[in-house]
Every structure is written in C-alpha cells, then in structure tokens.
Amino acid sequence: MANLNFDPVVGEEVRILGRAGLFKIVRVDRPDVRIAPPNARDIAAGALGLGTVDLQIVGSDSVVQDVPWALLQFDDEARPVRRAIEWLSTDPDNLKHPSYIVDYEIEAKNDHAGNPSIFVRFLVDPDFFYENGRPSQENIDALNEFTFEVKQILLGLGLERWIYVQTGVARRTLDVAS
Amino acid sequence: MSLAEELLEHARFLANLDPRATTQANIRRAISAAYYAVFHLLAAEVAAQVSPDVPRGLRERTQRALNHTHMLKVAKAFSQPGAKRAKDLPDDVVLPDPISMELASIADIFQELQEARHTADYDVLKQFDPDDAVTLVRKAERVFDNWKTERGSSNAPVFLAAMTFGKDWNR
Numbered sequence: 562m563a564n565l566n567f568d569p570v571v572g573e574e575v576r577i578l579g580r581a582g583l584f585k586i587v588r589v590d591r592p593d594v595r596i597a598p599p600n601a602r603d604i605a606a607g608a609l610g611l612g613t614v615d616l617q618i619v620g621s622d623s624v625v626q627d628v629p630w631a632l633l634q635f636d637d638e639a640r641p642v643r644r645a646i647e648w649l650s651t652d653p654d655n656l657k658h659p660s661y662i663v664d665y666e667i668e669a670k671n672d673h674a675g676n677p678s679i680f681v682r683f684l685v686d687p688d689f690f691y692e693n694g695r696p697s698q699e700n701i702d703a704l705n706e707f708t709f710e711v712k713q714i715l716l717g718l719g720l721e722r723w724i725y726v727q728t729g730v731a732r733r734t735l736d737v738a739s
Numbered sequence: 740m741s742l743a744e745e746l747l748e749h750a751r752f753l754a755n756l757d758p759r760a761t762t763q764a765n766i767r768r769a770i771s772a773a774y775y776a777v778f779h780l781l782a783a784e785v786a787a788q789v790s791p792d793v794p795r796g797l798r799e800r801t802q803r804a805l806n807h808t809h810m811l812k813v814a815k816a817f818s819q820p821g822a823k824r825a826k827d828l829p830d831d832v833v834l835p836d837p838i839s840m841e842l843a844s845i846a847d848i849f850q851e852l853q854e855a856r857h858t859a860d861y862d863v864l865k866q867f868d869p870d871d872a873v874t875l876v877r878k879a880e881r882v883f884d885n886w887k888t889e890r891g892s893s894n895a896p897v898f899l900a901a902m903t904f905g906k907d908w909n910r
Contacts, residue, residue: 673857674808685870695758696870701877712847716819723815725854730868 565648567641569614569633576634577616577625584616587624639669641718642679649711659707661689661700663731669722678723681715683708684731704728743783746776747879754876758869767859769872773879774856777849780886781810785899805903811853813901817846817894828901829908835893841885842894848878 569575573586592611613627637643646665649658664684672678685704690696708726715724740748753761753769782802790801816825820843824834855875858865889895901908 672854673861674811687870690870696873698877701874705874705878705881709844709847712818713820713843723850725851727851727855728871728874730870 565645567644568612569630574619574636575614575616576636577628578632578634583619584625585619586614587617588615590614590627592630637669638677638722639667639679641720642681642715642724643667645715645718646681646711649714659685659700659703661685662704662707672723672725676723677721678725679715679720680725680727681711682727682729683711684729686731690730741779741783743776743780743883746772746779747876747883750776750872750876750879754869754872756869761869763867766867766869766872770852770859770867770875771856773872773876774852777852777879777882778805778807778810780883781849781899781902784886784890784895785902788896788899789903801903806906807853809906810902811850813898813905814846814849814853816901816905817898818843818850820844825897825901828905832897832901832908834897838894839889839892841889842892842898845882845885845889846898848882851875852879 568591569586569589571586571589575584575586576582577584590613612630614630614633616625616628617623618625646667650665662683663686666680666682666684668680668682670678670680672680683704687696690700690704692700708728712724712726715726750769750772753765753772756765779802782805785805786798786801790798792798812827813825816827817838819826820838820840822834822838824830825832825838852875855871859867
C-alpha cells in the first residue's frame with residue numbers, strides 16, 4: 562500500500578482536540594520527516610505525524626494557524642476507507658481496477674446485526690459490464706475477485722468497524738436536453 | 740442432492756431469469772436462497788463434525804442449534820488470509836495453519852451474503868437489479884467450490900467448531 566496516506570487535505574472538516582467548534586482545513590503543511598507510516602487506527606486517534614494545518618472556523622472568516630496534525634479529529638468515521646478507495650481508483654500496481662466500475666458509494670452505518678460497519682459499494686456501467694444483455698461469468702468473477710481484494714486491503718487498515726464491499730449497477734439520469 | 744445444493748440450484752434458476760422480465764420478488768428470493776445454500780452447506784458440515792448420524796434425526800437437530808449472528812462473527816474472525824490466529828477468538832484457539840485464501844473467501848462471502856439476505860428479505864425500500872442476484876449467486880457458487888478444497892484442511896475443523904461452540908470459548 563505504498564503511496565496510501567491519510568494526510569489531511571484542504572477542504573476537509575475537522576475538530577480540534579480540546580477546543581469546541583467545527584473547522585475547515587484551508588492550508589496543509591506537510592512534514593519533512595514522518596514519525597512512522599500511520600495506520601487507520603492512529604488516524605482516528607489523531608496521531609497523523611508532524612505536519613500542521615491552518616483552519617478556518619466554519620461560518621466565520623477567522624483562521625487558526627499552525628495547528629498540529631496530531632490535534633485534528635475527523636468526524637467522518639469512513640474517512641480512512643474513503644481515502645483508501647480514492648487511492649485504489651488511481652489504479653495502483655498489482656490491483657486491476659476494472660474499467661467498468663464507474664463510481665462508488667461509502668457509508669458508515671450498522672449492519673443488520675447491529676455491528677458498526679462501513680459499506681463500500683462499487684457501481685458498474687452495464688454498457689461495459691454486459692455482453693449480449695447479461696453480465697458474463699468472466700466479468701462477474703473478475704468483479705467478485707476485485708471486491709475481495711479491496712476488502713482485504715480495507716481489513717488491513719485495522720479499523721474497529723466491520724467492512725462490507727458490495728456491487729451494484731450505476732443508474733444513469735436521463736439527459737432530457739438531447 | 741443435498742438441501743444446500745438444491746438451494747443453490749434454486750438461487751441460480753431465479754437469478755438467471757430473463758432480466759427484462761424478472762421481478763423484485765425473484766431477485767430477492769435468489770439472494771435469499773444463495774445465502775441459505777451457503778448456510779446449509781456449512782451447517783451440514785458442522786453437524787457432521789460434531790454429531791453422529793444415528794439415531795436418525797440427531798444430526799439434523801444439531802444443525803438447528805446454529806445461530807446466524809454467531810456464525811457471522813466467526814466468519815469475520817476468519818476473513819483475513821494469512822492470519823495465524825482467528826481475530827476475536829480466544830488467544831488459545833490455535834490454528835494449525837495460516838488462514839488460506841479459500842477459507843478467507845468463504846468467510847468473507849458468508850458475511851456479504853448474510854447482509855444481502857437480510858436486505859433482500861426485509862428492506863422494502865431497496866431496489867435490486869437482476870445483476871445483484873447473479874453476482875451474489877456466483878459468490879455462493881464460489882463458496883461451494885472453495886469448500887471442496889478447504890474441507891480437508893487442518894483449519895476446517897476449527898472453523899466448523901467455532902461456528903457451533905465459539906461463543907462459549909471465552910468462558
């Protein structure tokens with residue numbers, strides 16, 4: 562998982578440890594030296610390395626400068642998964658990202674048994690996934706293989722939440738102008 | 740043909756109906772049957788491992804003792820290939836070998852199918868596509884294939900025993 566990182570990015574909304582309010586990241590200073598490759602559990606705990614960010618208070622023009630990454634808290638529990646899926650969509654080595662996957666959805670919620678979970682749903686374009694009106698066995702197997710590999714990568718993040726990786730068909734909105 | 744195989748066949752039939760003419764009911768029943776095919780495959784193996792087949796009906800009664808939610812937790816515990824211990828099971832539960840890709844796949848698909856089955860049976864807001872059924876039935880078929888390889892492994896008896904008794908191993 563080289564190049565997968567959980568660095569804060571401009572635009573993300575965060576909270577600061579020990580301080581009330583919601584902030585938006587407006588600038589990121591990356592560290593020259595990292596303590597260690599962060600894992601997702603550390604991210605949740607706020608330990609992100611030695612960088613700093615400038616934060617704008619949401620709903621105000623006030624900016625708080627040079628806040629250490631270690632003080633940042635992200636409300637989005639699916640964030641590590643979101644970042645990993647974004648990384649995957651760049652088609653890193655050794656993982657074939659099927660071209661017929663055109664979108665994905667990520668949602669944090671409980672599964673049917675009440676386990677806090679994160680659901681990832683990859684959406685396929687039927688035009689590329691189908692052959693003669695139906696998906697071929699080969700494409701289905703490739704898709705299932707892909708979702709299994711993604712699941713393994715996400716399990717490797719060491720999150721407390723259960724992970725589900727599902728598939729679905731991308732629904733198109735009708736272009737009424739054409 | 741075993742009940743598990745019959746259910747898989749039924750799931751296959753429903754999933755492969757003409758996608759232009761099929762119904763939500765067909766798709767949902769296909770997904771449900773795919774899950775139960777896998778459930779009964781594993782349940783029968785569990786019962787065969789822990790219960791004699793005489794007197795008649797004893798083994799079948801043993802299957803009734805299985806709990807879906809507990810099996811889900813065990814499946815999660817076995818879903819990482821290469822792991823040398825099953826996560827969330829007591830530390831002294833020793834796996835003879837690292838978890839194989841086949842067993843991890845079985846465990847992973849069991850979780851995905853159980854969740855999908857629950858949605859298919861109870862979430863009336865969800866709109867399923869015919870592909871959902873085809874993809875999930877294919878996953879169920881994968882479990883049957885992988886189990887043929889895995890059932891003779893050193894880890895299989897631990898996996899099956901955990902499905903039945905794992906919840907009491909922390910006592």
